[in-house]
Amino acid sequence: MSKRLENKKILVTAAGQGIGKATAVAFHNEGAKVFATDINEKTLKTLKQEYPNIDVYKLDSTNKAAVEEYCSQLITIDVLFNAVGFVHHGTILECDEKDWDFSSNVNVKSMYFMCKAILPLMIKQKSGCIINVASCASSLKGFPNRFVYGTTKGAVIGLTKAIAADFVKQNIRCNSIAPGTVFSPSWQDRVNQSPDPVQAKKDFIARQPMGRLGTAEEIAAVAVYLASDDATFTTGTTISVDGGISI
Ligand SMILES: NC(=O)c1ccc[n+]([C@@H]2O[C@H](COP(=O)([O-])OP(=O)(O)OC[C@H]3O[C@@H](n4cnc5c(N)ncnc54)[C@H](O)[C@@H]3O)[C@@H](O)[C@H]2O)c1
Known part of the structure; x- marks a missing residue:
């Protein structure tokens, strides 16, 4: 059986851990040539050891130059x-x-820089696909204590729709994924840094209607779909992958 992303070249940001890493690995497993970037050299080194065929490069996505x-x-x-x-x-x-x-x-300008730098290449190729990671905490739903996070993730959804509208005629698709709470190293840090980590973990899980966190692999599976030729009629949309939290 052929792999779904055979012959595709894919650039991933924040690929060192969490959703970015799981997605880089899923793209690789589906036959893509993956260029994995992150600001953290150490986690990139680990990724390279685990997957020698993935190219890794230290890149701060907020650094325009x-x-x-x-x-x-x-x-x-x-x-x-x-x-x-x-x-x-x-x-x-x-x-x-x-x-x-x-x-x-970090949440919006990085995506503006990355999209602006890659779009000329996609226009020249006459094809391309951009996938931005938003969040259920955004224009989709308000969450307590997520003021600037929700504001900026709402902007990611707006940025996604704007790019999709501007470049649809050039055969470039742009979509976003809005995850619910997903187990990741930074989520674990947020729990550990709270005044009562045991209660914090319980609270995060309790607000998820499925009674569990999502996995980074469950987000990666949707990213593989959006990146693949199965999604060639899909643009400007935001797919919620949130265990029902935004219902
Ligand atoms: N984990 C969740 O519950 C959750 C839910 C909704 C949305 N998201 C979104 O998913 C994405 C990934 O989150 P996560 O929790 O899976 O991973 P994470 O937060 O554990 O890891 C983030 C990665 O981004 C890298 N990074 C940070 N700043 C960078 C920069 N300026 N340039 C390049 N790399 C940089 C870090 O080094 C790290 O490897 C984020 O956009 C996050 O907002 C996460």
């Missing part, structure tokens, strides 16, 4: 998977201007 330089040497990219994101805890009252700027930079 570095993004432009890296993307300018790529010959073809069929799919861009943007997974960089950061969760700031708190309401608007706990969100200082520096928190606002940091989250806006």
Whole structure:
């Protein structure tokens, strides 16, 4: 049986851990040539040891010059998977201007830089697919203490629709995925850093209607679909993969 992403070249951001890593591995397992980037050299090194055929490169997606330089040497990219994101805890009252700027930079500007640097290549190729990782905490649903996170993830959904509308005639699709709470290293850190980690874990699980967290592999499976030729009529949409939390 042929693999679903055979002959595709895919660029992944935040590929060092969590959803980004699981998706890079799923793309690789489906036959794609994967270019995995992350700001964290250590986790990229581990990924390379585990999957020698995945190319790894240290890239800060919020660094415009570095993004432009890296993307300018790529010959073809069929799919861009943007997974960089950061969760700031708190309401608007706990969100200082520096928190606002940091989250806006990491969650939205990084995707703006990556999409802007890759789109000329996709236009030249006359095809392309962009997948952005949003969140159920966004324009889809408000969550307590997720003020700037939800604001910026709502912007990711808007950015996705805008790109989809502007480049639909050039055979470029742009979609986003809105995960619910997914087990990942940063989720574990959020639990560990809370005043009562045991209760925090219970609370996260209790708010999920399925009574469990999602796995990064469950998000990756949807990313594989969107990246594949099974999804060639799908653009501008946001797929919720959230165990029912946004129903
Ligand atoms: N885990 C969840 O519950 C959940 C839910 C909804 C959405 N998301 C979104 O999924 C994405 C991945 O989250 P996760 O929890 O799976 O992974 P994570 O938060 O554990 O890991 C994030 C990765 O991003 C990298 N990174 C951070 N800043 C970067 C930068 N400037 N440039 C390049 N890489 C950078 C980190 O080094 C790390 O490898 C994020 O966009 C997040 O907002 C996660």
